[in-house]
Amino acid sequence: MSSPETGARRGVLALSLLAALALAGCTSTGIRPLYGGAAGGETVAALREVQVASPGRIGQQIRNELVFAFSGGAGEPIRPRWRLDVTTNAVDTAVGLDRYTNIASAHLGQVSADWVLTEIATGRTLANGSSFANAAYDYSQQRFADVRAKRDAENRAAGAIALDIRTKIAVWFAEHPTP
Structure with a gap:
């Protein structure tokens, strides 16, 4: 007699084997690391x-x-x-009101950035795109705290946008090898 656990183990083993075979096939399909591996060094350079x-x-x-x-x-x-030229636009929107004072208590900072990558020697545009990020912050009755909260939200959004732009530029360089 076999227990139900034996059947479950066989299922898990079969699924694991199938997943391993699928991942092994990824190397022949052109999937490769963006920053590492054989061609990744060119992207970093x-x-x-x-x-x-x-x-x-x-x-x-x-x-x-x-x-x-x-x-x-x-x-x-x-x-x-x-x-790489980056132009930004920031919009601040009140998303929550204090029910007693009717003053905005929560804000959403929305930052968008348009970017253009050009070759300096020729002035030729190689790639362009846009990125955006949102960051929420709370408003209080203290002026300095409000300014600092807004700036921190903008910094968080800027970090997210920079990460997105970096990834897009790295993908472009990986797809268009340079001499």
């Missing part, structure tokens, strides 16, 4: 040669995040080959 420009406080935050992400903390490139 290309990212290190991107100069980033972005006006405004939120734009500067995005720029700082991207410079750090592209260079691994080494700073701006000495002789950049590409330029």
